[in-house]
Amino acid sequence: MSAQMEEWHFPAGYDQSYLPDPSSPYWFPHRETMDPEERNAAVLPRLREVMEYAYANSSFYKDKWDAVDCKPADITSWEAFEQVPVVTKAEMRQAQADHPPFGDYLCIEPTDVHHIHGTSGTTGQPTAFGIGRRDWEVIADNHARILWGMGVRPGDTVFVAALFSLYLGSWGAMAGAERLRCRVLPFGAGAQGMTSRAVNWLARLKPTAFYATPSYALRLAEVAEQEKIDPREFGLKVMFFSGEPGASVPTVRKAIEDAFGATVIDCGTMAEMTPFMSASATAGTPDGMLLWQDIVWHEVCDPDTFRTVPFGSEGTPVYTHLERTSQPMIRLASNDLTRWVLEDNPCGRTYPKLPDGVYGRIDDMIHIRGENVYPTEVDNYLRGVEGYGGEHQIIVRRTGSMDEMIVRAETTHPEGRRSEFEQRTGSGLQSFLGVRVTFESVDANTLERAEHKSRRVVDEREHTKR
Numbered sequence: 339m340s341a342q343m344e345e346w347h348f349p350a351g352y353d354q355s356y357l358p359d360p361s362s363p364y365w366f367p368h369r370e371t372m373d374p375e376e377r378n379a380a381v382l383p384r385l386r387e388v389m390e391y392a393y394a395n396s397s398f399y400k401d402k403w404d405a406v407d408c409k410p411a412d413i414t415s416w417e418a419f420e421q422v423p424v425v426t427k428a429e430m431r432q433a434q435a436d437h438p439p440f441g442d443y444l445c446i447e448p449t450d451v452h453h454i455h456g457t458s459g460t461t462g463q464p465t466a467f468g469i470g471r472r473d474w475e476v477i478a479d480n481h482a483r484i485l486w487g488m489g490v491r492p493g494d495t496v497f498v499a500a501l502f503s504l505y506l507g508s509w510g511a512m513a514g515a516e517r518l519r520c521r522v523l524p525f526g527a528g529a530q531g532m533t534s535r536a537v538n539w540l541a542r543l544k545p546t547a548f549y550a551t552p553s554y555a556l557r558l559a560e561v562a563e564q565e566k567i568d569p570r571e572f573g574l575k576v577m578f579f580s581g582e583p584g585a586s587v588p589t590v591r592k593a594i595e596d597a598f599g600a601t602v603i604d605c606g607t608m609a610e611m612t613p614f615m616s617a618s619a620t621a622g623t624p625d626g627m628l629l630w631q632d633i634v635w636h637e638v639c640d641p642d643t644f645r646t647v648p649f650g651s652e653g654t655p656v657y658t659h660l661e662r663t664s665q666p667m668i669r670l671a672s673n674d675l676t677r678w679v680l681e682d683n684p685c686g687r688t689y690p691k692l693p694d695g696v697y698g699r700i701d702d703m704i705h706i707r708g709e710n711v712y713p714t715e716v717d718n719y720l721r722g723v724e725g726y727g728g729e730h731q732i733i734v735r736r737t738g739s740m741d742e743m744i745v746r747a748e749t750t751h752p753e754g755r756r757s758e759f760e761q762r763t764g765s766g767l768q769s770f771l772g773v774r775v776t777f778e779s780v781d782a783n784t785l786e787r788a789e790h791k792s793r794r795v796v797d798e799r800e801h802t803k804r
Contacts, residue, residue, distance in 0.1 A: 342368055342372075343366075343368060343369045343372070343377075343380055343632070344366040344367075344368055344369055345366070346369070346380065346384075346632070348384060348387050348388065348391070348660070348661065349472065349661070349663050350472075350476045350660075350661035351472065351475075351476070352475070352476065352479040354475070354479070354517070357492065357518075357519070358486065360491070363487070363620075363621075363622065363685065363686070364486075364487070364686075364687075365482070365483035365484075365486045365487065366483065369632050370487075370686075370687045370688070370689075371686055371687060371688055372688060373688065374631075374680065374688050374689075374690075377631060377632060377688070378416075378631075380632075381631060381632065381635055381660065382413070382414075382415075382416065382419070384660050385413060385419060385635060385658060385660070386410050386411070386413045386414075388658070388659060388660060388662075388666055388668065389403075389410035389413060389422075389668060390410040390411075391445065391663065391666070392443075392445060392666050392668060393409075393410050395445035395446075396442060396443045396444070396445050396666075397442045398433050398441065398442040398443035399443065399668065402423060402425075402429075403422070403423075406423055408421065408422055408423070416646075420637075420644070420645050420646060422668065422669050423669070424644050424656060424669045424670070424671040425667060425668065425669060425670045425671065426671050427465070427671075427673075430443070430465055430610070431463050431465055434463070434465060434466060435463065439466050439468075440466055440468040440665065441466075441665070443665055443666070444468055444664060444665055445663055445664060445665070445666060446468075446470050446663060446664045448468070450470050450471070450664075451468040451469065451470060451664065452469055452470055452471035452473075452474050453467075453468075453469040453474050453509070454466060454467065454468055454469075455467040455469070455504055455505075455506045455509065455609065456504045457504065457609070464504075465610070467506065467609065467610065467665065468664055468665055469664050469665070470663060470664035472663065473661075473662055473663055473664045474513065476661050476662075477510060477513060477514075477612055477613060478510075478513035478514055478516065478517040479517055480514070480612065480615065480616070480630075480633050480661075481510055481511070481513060481514025481515075481517070481612075481613065481615050482514045482515070482517035482518040484514070484605075484615045484618045484620075484630065485514050485515060485518050485520075485547070485578075485615075486518065487618075487620035487621065487622075487685070487687070488547070488576050488578060488601075488603050488618075488619075488620055488621050489575065489576055489601070489620075489621035490515070490518060490520065490546060490547050490576060491518075491520075492518055492519035492520060493519065493520065493521070494518075494520050494521070494545070494546035494547060495520065495521040495522075495523065495543055495544075495545035495546055495547070496511065496512075496515040496520045496521070496522050496523070496545060496546065496547045496548075496549065497523050497525060497536075497539070497540060497543070497545040497547065497548045497549070497574075498511045498512050498515075498522060498523065498524050498525060498526070498549050498550075499525050499526070499527050499536055499548060499549065499550040499554060499558070500526070500527055500549060500550050500551060500554070500581065501526060501527055502524060502526045505581075505609075506609040506613045506614075507549075507580050507581055507609070507613050507614045508524070508526070508549070509613060510612065510613020510614055510615065511549040511578075511613070511614075512524050513613075514615070515547075520547075521545075523539065523543065523545065525539060527550065527554055533554075533557060533558055533561045534561055534565065536558060536561075537558065537561055537562045537565055537567055540558075540572040540574075541567060541571060541572060544572060544573040545572070545573075545574065546573075546574070546575050546576065547574070547575065547576040547577070547578065548572075548574050548576070548577045548578075548598075548600070549577075549578050549579070549580075550577075550579060551579060551580070551581040551582050551584070551792075552579045552582060552583075552584030552585050552587075552590055552594065553582060553584060553792035555577060555579065555594050555597075555598070556590070556593060556594065556597070556728065557787045559593075559594075559597035559598065560728060560783075560787070569597045569598045569599075570597075570598060570599040572598065574598050574599070574600040575600055575601065576600060576601050576603060576621070577594060577598060577600045577601070577602050577603065578602075578603040578604075578605055578618070579602070579603070579604055579605060580604075580605040580606045580613075580614035580615075581606075581614070582792060583695065583696060583697050583698060583713075583714045584604075584714070584717070584792075585602055585603065585604035585605075585695065586604040586625070586626055586627065586692075586694055586695025586696075586697065587695075587697070587714050587717055587718045587721075588718060589717070589718050589719075589720075589721030589722045590717060590718070590721055591604075592721075593721055601621060601624050602624065603618065603619045603620070603621075603624055604618070604619055604626070604627050604695045605617065605618040605619070605627065606618075606627060606695065606696050607634060607636075607655070607657055607672075608657060608670065608672055610657075610665070610667050610670055611634050611657045611659065611667055611670065612633070612634060615630075616629070616630050616633045616634035616636070616657075617629050617630070617634075617636065617655075617692060617696070618630065620683075620685045620687065621685070622683070622684050622685025622686065623683045623684050623685040623687070623691070625693065626691045626692050626693040626694065626695055627691065627692045627695050627696070628683065628685075628687055628689040628690075628691050629678070629689050629690045629691065629692065630689060631689055631690070632660065633660060633661065634657055634658065634659060634660060635657070635658040635659075635660055636655055636656075636657060636678075636690070637655070637656040637657075637658075637669075638651070638652075638653040638654070638655055638656075638676060638677070638678040638692075639653050639654055639655075639656045639671075640653055640654075641653060641654040641673075641700060644656060644669070644671065647678075649678055649679050649680045649690065650677070650678075650679055651677065651678075652675065652676065652677045653675075653676070653677075653678075654671065654672055654673060654674055654675060654676075654700065655672045655674050655676055655696070656669050656670065656671055656672065657669075657670045657672065658670070673699055673700050673701055674696045674698070674699050674700070675696070675697060675698040675699060675700060675703075675712075676692045676694065676695070676696045676697060677692065677693065677694055678690050678691065678692055678693075679691055679692075679693055697712065697714050698712040698713070698714055702795070704732070704734055704743070704795065704797070706734060706741045706742075706743050706773055711743070711771055711773055713732060713794060713795050715770070715771060716730065716732055716745060716767070716771070716794075717730075717794075719766070719767055719770050719771075720745075720747055720763070720767070723763050723766070725749050725750050725751045725755075725759050725763075726747060726748070726749065726750075726763075727747065727748025727749045727750050727780075727781070727782035727783070727784075728748055728782065728783075729747075729748050729784075729785040729786075729787060730745060730746060730747040730748065730785065730794060731745070731746045731747075731785060731794055731795075731796060732744075732745055732794055732795045732796070733745075733746065733796045733798065734795070734796070734797045734798060734799055735798040735799060736798070736799050741799065742774075742776060743773065743774070743775050743776065744775075744776045744777075744778060745764075745767060745775055745776070745777050745778070746778045746779075746780060746785070747763070747777070747778070747779055747780070748779070748780055748781065748782045748783070748784055748785055749779040749780070749781075749782065750782050751779075756779050759779055760777055760778065760779050763777055763779075764776070764777030
């Protein structure tokens with residue numbers, strides 16, 4: 339069975355000269371369209387193989403699994419695999435603190451590390467990603483394969499408008515596009531004045547594809563319009579995004595599509611897994627995200643038991659590498675929120691799908707007066723409101739013993755229509771969320787814009803003395 343799957347072996351190593359037939363929508367036709375049960379049957383022994391490798395090369399995994407009497411040889415069924423304890427980010431940080439800099443889950447010699455990336459450390463100790471040369475080539479091959487599914491082809495120009503720093507997404511986009519034999523403009527983003535320069539370069543080069551965060555794309559459209567340039571004149575055909583929810587949020591997606599006239603494609607997983615594309619839509623199935631189960635094994639699990647939930651249900655993604663040899667992640671708990679389905683995809687691929695993308699994080703969920711509110715719900719509602727000015731803030735504070743949520747949004751309405759806008763929008767938002775909301779409006783272009791990822795939630799309760 340696995341012998342029928344194109345270049346299916348561990349450790350992975352792909353033919354770097356390979357390109358599909360130009361007329362084929364698939365990079366690997368069999369792997370991408372095979373019966374899901376057949377694919378699952380090939381993945382299970384691969385999972386056991388990856389676990390055996392990690393057990394032999396990592397004291398982190400050996401000690402973790404020995405403590406619960408879990409051995410790779412025992413993984414002979416999906417039920418057994420679901421008993422494997424999950425890995426958390428807290429464990430990874432502790433492992434790196436105890437065994438600096440890469441932790442005792444690094445399974446190659448430190449001298450064999452090719453790329454070093456990591457988290458910013460803004461909310462704690464940063465995590466270092468040590469990626470071997472062979473793994474980096476595999477990442478590039480996988481990303482080229484998924485870009486092919488988006489409709490990007492050799493010779494196309496790909497404009498990468500995300501930070502080139504510790505942030506891994508931009509590097510993955512560039513590596514995949516280079517492997518696909520594209521022209522790449524590694525523009526970056528974030529510095530003062532760079533968005534205006536991006537408008538100039540996009541107008542000059544007219545690239546085929548564009549990568550950034552959704553909030554940056556919306557900011558780019560605003561700046562272009564301020565400079566009297568229609569973003570549709572850039573001629574973009576494909577815009578693919580990661581780094582934050584948005585590209586699967588209906589109103590955000592529509593705002594980007596309307597501004598640029600391009601196909602909008604959502605991508606994601608976690609930087610610990612692969613720069614971003616192991617969950618990604620395609621040109622033929624642009625909504626939601628397909629789970630490329632032969633690259634990274636995705637489960638959607640109950641966040642308390644970490645047992646897989648049925649298709650159609652909500653849970654938290656749990657990820658396992660099928661090809662990584664440097665820092666393999668085996669059942670990494672994401673703390674994100676999503677819903678998955680298994681249904682026919684118009685592109686013909688037989689992978690499960692996240693129809694709404696990854697739409698929130700368990701720890702980003704706002705708990706207020708016994709209700710749960712996701713920031714993406716506020717974004718989704720406001721972008722469908724006439725007169726919304728393009729940016730907003732969510733402020734949560736405690737007044738006495740009660741929690742209060744304030745939504746402050748920009749509006750294009752003149753002063754005389756503000757009262758009506760605030761009453762109508764506040765009432766509608768309150769009904770939509772099912773929680774009391776104080777709604778305020780400010781002038782357009784008042785609130786801070788994101789040059790990379792948006793930061794719209796201000797929870798003042800964290801600073802309230804109890």
